[in-house]
Amino acid sequence: MYRERASRLAGAVVWANVPDEGGAGRVLPDGCMDLLWNEGRLLVAGPDTSAYIPEAAVGAWAGLRFAPGAAPAFLGLPAYELLDRRVDLSELWPASDVRRLRDRVARAADPGRALEEIALDGAAPADPLLVRLVEALDAGWPVAAVADELGLGARQLHRRSRAAFGYGPKTLARVLRMQRALALARAGVPLAATAVRAGYADQPHLSREVRALAGVPVTGLLR
Incomplete structure (x- = not known):
C-alpha cells in the first residue's frame, strides 16, 4: 500500500x-x-x-x-x-x-x-530561477518563451536544466505535461478533453507520448 x-x-x-x-x-x-x-x-x-x-x-x-x-x-x-x-x-x-x-x-x-x-x-534555499522554470513549463509555455522570460540563452537554459533535472527543458516539459494529463484523466476528464487541456495536439498525440514515457498505454495506467 x-x-x-x-x-x-x-x-x-x-x-x-x-x-x-x-x-x-x-x-x-x-x-x-x-x-x-x-x-x-x-x-x-x-x-x-x-x-x-x-x-x-x-x-x-x-x-x-x-x-x-x-x-x-x-x-x-x-x-x-x-x-x-x-x-x-x-x-x-x-x-x-x-x-x-x-x-x-x-x-x-x-x-x-x-x-x-x-x-x-x-537543504539549500530554493533557486527562484528553477522554481520559475518549472512553473512556466508546467503551465505549458514553449521552451523558447521560457528562456526569454528567464533571460537565458538556449544553451544556458539547457545547461541549467541538465544540472537541476538531469535532462533538458524539452524533456522536462514532456514529463510535466504527461503528469498533468494523468492527473486530469484520473479525475475523470475524458481523454480527448484531457489531451487538449494538457497541451497535446490531439488524443493520438497524448497516447504516443504516454506510451513513450511510461511504456504502456494511457488506459493501462488509468486501470
Whole structure:
C-alpha cells in the first residue's frame, strides 16, 4: 500500500510503500529525485527519462521526493550524473556520514519523517530561477518563451536544466505535461478533453507520448 503527505520541506513529498504481491509497480518520470530507505539502506533515485520498474519488491520503502530541481543542491552533484540510476548514498557521500544517517533512520519510529528531517538539515534555499522554470513549463509555455522570460540563452537554459533535472527543458516539459494529463484523466476528464487541456495536439498525440514515457498505454495506467 502506498501513501504520501506533503513535507515541511518546500515542494517535497514524504511517502511510504509496502508492496503487495503484485510488486512495487511502475514508477513514472516526474522531474524529481528521491532519498530512499529500504531494508537498512539509504539510496538515491535519480531522475527518470522513462518508467522505472523495480526488479523485486523487497520489504517496506520510505522516501522523500524533492521538488523538481531541488535535490542536486542537497546532494552536492548535478542531476545528470544520476540520470536513470538508483545508487547507494555511500557512493555519493563519505561512508562515515552515511553510517551516521543510516543509524538515525534505523532508530526512528517513522523512517519517512527521519528522511524529511535529514533533508531539512541539509537543504539549500530554493533557486527562484528553477522554481520559475518549472512553473512556466508546467503551465505549458514553449521552451523558447521560457528562456526569454528567464533571460537565458538556449544553451544556458539547457545547461541549467541538465544540472537541476538531469535532462533538458524539452524533456522536462514532456514529463510535466504527461503528469498533468494523468492527473486530469484520473479525475475523470475524458481523454480527448484531457489531451487538449494538457497541451497535446490531439488524443493520438497524448497516447504516443504516454506510451513513450511510461511504456504502456494511457488506459493501462488509468486501470
